[in-house]
Amino acid sequence: MLARERVRLYRYETMAAYYRLLFQSARHRLLHKWLQKAEARLAMVEKRYESGDVARVVPQEAKRQIASRRRRVLEAEGAMSNAYGELAWRLGLTPEALRRYDLPALPEPQEPKLTREAALAQSAACRLDLKAIELKRRKLQLALNHAKHLLAPRGDVALTGVHDVTYGEGYKLSFGLDMPLQRRAYEGESQALRAQMASLAWAKKEL
Known part of the structure; x- marks a missing residue:
């Protein structure tokens, strides 16, 4: 046995x-x-x-x-x-x-079906050149968001107490609007950043 x-x-x-x-x-x-x-x-x-x-x-x-x-x-x-x-x-x-x-x-194992988008995402995750482009794109996006913030006017609302001889006690509501003095410079910076992002998108597509 x-x-x-x-x-x-x-x-x-x-x-x-x-x-x-x-x-x-x-x-x-x-x-x-x-x-x-x-x-x-x-x-x-x-x-x-x-x-x-x-x-x-x-x-x-x-x-x-x-x-x-x-x-x-x-x-x-x-x-x-x-x-x-x-x-x-x-x-x-x-x-x-x-x-x-x-x-x-x-015998070949049956591979899971992948969509084209999922396959491209997996491929991109392993390529350092695409990672470098994505990192640069994120930095440009942050700079573009900052430039947009500088372009926006700043509003201010104030509520103050007042005393009038005729009407007595009351409140005064005032509005303020601060426009950026360097608006043209910020607009030029935004356009330059958009052009760089478009160039990165083209370079990534070519890879």
Whole structure:
């Protein structure tokens, strides 16, 4: 009875090693595909940088992304090699002999459906160039709000007690309106800020 349980356990462990190999092989293919996409994107952004369409930070970020993905591909290659070795040992083969066999594809999990807006939001959250543009946009928005506040006239209402010989005791209600002396300067600043925000929106759209 004990020997039968050991054989069953060995079969389960061998199956687990087999699926680990399928997983590591699929992971390596996917990471290698991502690396190729990053390299293609770098070639594209370098051309756009040379023509002055994007800032220098864009190709620099693309190069950092490539370096990161290359490290992940190397890590995946090591994990896949270990998976080959484990399964080959359980089957009584050498890793070289096992590599001669074509591995079937790992069943693909069903991915959740994403709207285009959600997919773009997830992509933007991982890009430093878009984060930098968003930070600058927020700063410009704060400056624009401040300029609008300076443009607005300041009103003042006062209620004071008075004494009249004819009418006796009473109250006087007075209004005051203070117009900014530098209204034209504030208007020019607001227009300049709006132009900068429009330029940022265009740059973000081009990325």
